[in-house]
Amino acid sequence: MIKKLSYSVYRSLRTKFDISSAYNVAVTKALDRKFSLVLPQETTPFRTIPDHIQKPPYAVTGHLAPKQIGGEDVEVKNKHQIVGMRKAGKMARKILNQTAECLKIGITTDEIDAKVHQLCIENDVYPSPLNYKHFPKSVCTSINNVACHGIPDLRPLTDGDIINVDITVFCDGFHGDLSETYLIGNVDEKGRKLVHATKLARDAAISVCKPGVEYCQIGKTISSVAEAHGFSVVPAFIGHGIGERFHCPPDIFHFAYESPEVMKEGVTFTIEPILSEGNDEVEILSDGWTAVMCDGSRTAQFEHTVLVTKDGVEILTE
Numbered sequence: 001m002i003k004k005l006s007y008s009v010y011r012s013l014r015t016k017f018d019i020s021s022a023y024n025v026a027v028t029k030a031l032d033r034k035f036s037l038v039l040p041q042e043t044t045p046f047r048t049i050p051d052h053i054q055k056p057p058y059a060v061t062g063h064l065a066p067k068q069i070g071g072e073d074v075e076v077k078n079k080h081q082i083v084g085m086r087k088a089g090k091m092a093r094k095i096l097n098q099t100a101e102c103l104k105i106g107i108t109t110d111e112i113d114a115k116v117h118q119l120c121i122e123n124d125v126y127p128s129p130l131n132y133k134h135f136p137k138s139v140c141t142s143i144n145n146v147a148c149h150g151i152p153d154l155r156p157l158t159d160g161d162i163i164n165v166d167i168t169v170f171c172d173g174f175h176g177d178l179s180e181t182y183l184i185g186n187v188d189e190k191g192r193k194l195v196h197a198t199k200l201a202r203d204a205a206i207s208v209c210k211p212g213v214e215y216c217q218i219g220k221t222i223s224s225v226a227e228a229h230g231f232s233v234v235p236a237f238i239g240h241g242i243g244e245r246f247h248c249p250p251d252i253f254h255f256a257y258e259s260p261e262v263m264k265e266g267v268t269f270t271i272e273p274i275l276s277e278g279n280d281e282v283e284i285l286s287d288g289w290t291a292v293m294c295d296g297s298r299t300a301q302f303e304h305t306v307l308v309t310k311d312g313v314e315i316l317t318e
């Protein structure tokens with residue numbers, strides 16, 4: 001799951017910002033598109049998690065207690081925390097891989113959610129998105145023009161869809177977070193290129209990380225790969241520190257900017273760029289979550305959780 005960039009920070013880093021355009025503009029243009037334009041549909045009731053599974057503090061109330069918010073310091077993980085992060089990352093990967101096996105034309109995103117939910121229960125872990133700031137499901141499923149935070153519903157996957165499945169698990173007190181974008185049936189060439197370039201951008205960014213490197217090199221790398229392939233970076237969503245908390249410092253921007261802050265050994269964070277085939281502006285729909293592209297363009301996203309090591313990074317969700 002991805003963190004929303006605060007508008008004030010966003011404005012201080014970028015001059016162009018437009019979130020006001022009406023989404024129905026994109027909808028009226030839908031007929032010109034070779035892929036299906038996705039809007040939220042009806043969904044099923046909240047699925048519960050058995051009492052014996054360890055839950056993050058927000059699981060019952062849906063909101064974050066003050067001590068889970070804020071704090072400016074970037075935490076350097078100790079040995080115990082690193083062991084926990086490795087385990088959570090591996091578990092998230094295992095559940096994503098098993099979920100991916102069921103992706104095919106006709107399956108609904110709600111069925112994907114049911115699968116993720118069941119796998120979490122079988123593995124004694126909590127699906128971190130569930131009730132995080134009242135998110136109603138156990139996984140985010142974001143198709144075509146949905147940039148991120150799509151809520152699983154009764155829409156079946158259609159030939160030519162590209163779908164991001166974003167899994168986070170809370171495992172023995174630690175969160176592990178990753179996502180991938182999958183091709184459903186016959187995806188046109190531009191869609192396939194978008195998915196490929198997004199994965200390249202994430203992996204290129206991972207490869208520049210090591211102690212002493214500025215965090216802004218991540219955004220610079222992602223934006224140069226995106227540009228080289230003719231795509232834009234969606235700046236409104238950012239990677240995040242992760243550990244006992246789902247989202248914590250540092251913020252990881254995916255666009256080009258300048259900042260002197262450098263990486264330290266023992267820090268864990270996510271890198272999760274969203275690339276668009278069109279404009280980079282998003283709108284959040286009235287459900288409070290679904291982030292759609294204002295111009296109706298498709299997006300892809302790939303995410304890993306990484307640990308900064310002595311001379312590079314360890315990918316915890318590989």
Ligand SMILES: [Co+2]
Pocket residue numbers: 001002003177239240270272303
């Ligand atoms: Co994330």
